Amino acid sequence: MSNNGTVGTKLPWVKLALYGLESMDWEDKFRRLRKDSDGVNPAFPIVEEVTTQSASEPLSEPKLPETQAEKSVKSEKETVLQGLKELAVQKENESGAGIKFPGGEVKLAESTETEESISIEASESPKKLKVLFVYNYSSDALAMPEENRNQAPSEQLLSRMIKAMKMDESEYETLVIEEDKRDLILNKLAETIVEIVVPMGAIATNLVLGKQERISKVHGKFFNKDLVYKNDQVRSFQVVPVFNPEMILINPNMKRSTWMDLQKIMEKLGIPLE
Numbered sequence: 614m615s616n617n618g619t620v621g622t623k624l625p626w627v628k629l630a631l632y633g634l635e636s637m638d639w640e641d642k643f644r645r646l647r648k649d650s651d652g653v654n655p656a657f658p659i660v661e662e663v664t665t666q667s668a669s670e671p672l673s674e675p676k677l678p679e680t681q682a683e684k685s686v687k688s689e690k691e692t693v694l695q696g697l698k699e700l701a702v703q704k705e706n707e708s709g710a711g712i713k714f715p716g717g718e719v720k721l722a723e724s725t726e727t728e729e730s731i732s733i734e735a736s737e738s739p740k741k742l743k744v745l746f747v748y749n750y751s752s753d754a755l756a757m758p759e760e761n762r763n764q765a766p767s768e769q770l771l772s773r774m775i776k777a778m779k780m781d782e783s784e785y786e787t788l789v790i791e792e793d794k795r796d797l798i799l800n801k802l803a804e805t806i807v808e809i810v811v812p813m814g815a816i817a818t819n820l821v822l823g824k825q826e827r828i829s830k831v832h833g834k835f836f837n838k839d840l841v842y843k844n845d846q847v848r849s850f851q852v853v854p855v856f857n858p859e860m861i862l863i864n865p866n867m868k869r870s871t872w873m874d875l876q877k878i879m880e881k882l883g884i885p886l887e
Contacts, residue, residue, distance in 0.1 A: 728839040729823060735803040735846035742805055743784040743882055746775065747798060747821055748813035750789060751859035767858040771813075774858065774871070778879055795820045802840060802848050809878055810838070810850050814857030821852055828854055833874035835881075853878055 751767035762768060790797050798820055812818040815828040822836060836852040855874045861867045876886055
């Protein structure tokens with residue numbers, strides 16, 4: 614304060630009173646007030662606006678920053694879960710099964726399971742098979758007379774592939790189909806109970822699954838399939854696509870991956886690999 618007891622700092626509201634309200638030129642006076650009070654008065658510091666919660670909103674506890682220990686535990690948990698997921702994917706692709714351990718099992722949710730209603734009746738006394746191989750004749754076989762097609766290189770390779778799986782002849786059958794002739798497959802499955810259907814090549818895979826799939830993306834993977842026939846008979850089986858023998862002859866690099874796919878099927882059926 615000054616010696617005469619008045620406030621030394623120029624306050625805008627004091628000047629406003631001195632100018633007089635009755636004859637005030639509002640625009641001019643406010644301009645002058647603003648000019649006189651450009652400096653910040655230390656007695657009235659500028660306070661930033663604080664947004665408060667509405668009275669109708671429930672109060673919530675402020676979120677505290679994570680400690681280093683909490684971050685470490687969270688990171689470790691995410692790493693373990695990601696590792697389990699990757700391992701489950703690997704096991705699922707290898708054998709169609711999850712990771713078993715004492716007291717539990719880690720398995721991916723089946724996103725490939727499909728159910729389909731069929732408008733024909735199924736046999737009440739079906740034949741039982743372990744594997745049904747479904748394929749269409751390769752170009753080398755089609756170039757030969759029908760009675761000699763089993764001598765085609767692709768047919769010879771198919772025979773060696775099946776023989777390598779060490780199944781008895783009574784445990785499997787082969788079904789030759791034509792493109793867009795899905796009824797051949799449905800009729801065969803109507804009279805058969807089979808554990809695994811192995812479509813060989815893109816044409817057979819699409820006909821068995823009833824949808825378009827890229828063989829390069831789905832080979833060696835397990836798909837669950839349920840066919841519900843007209844007389845309420847259900848044929849449940851797994852589908853494991855592999856490459857067509859003709860493709861293996863064209864690209865020998867596919868031989869190794871195809872053999873690995875067949876080994877997955879053997880493992881699923883409990884057939885020793887050695």
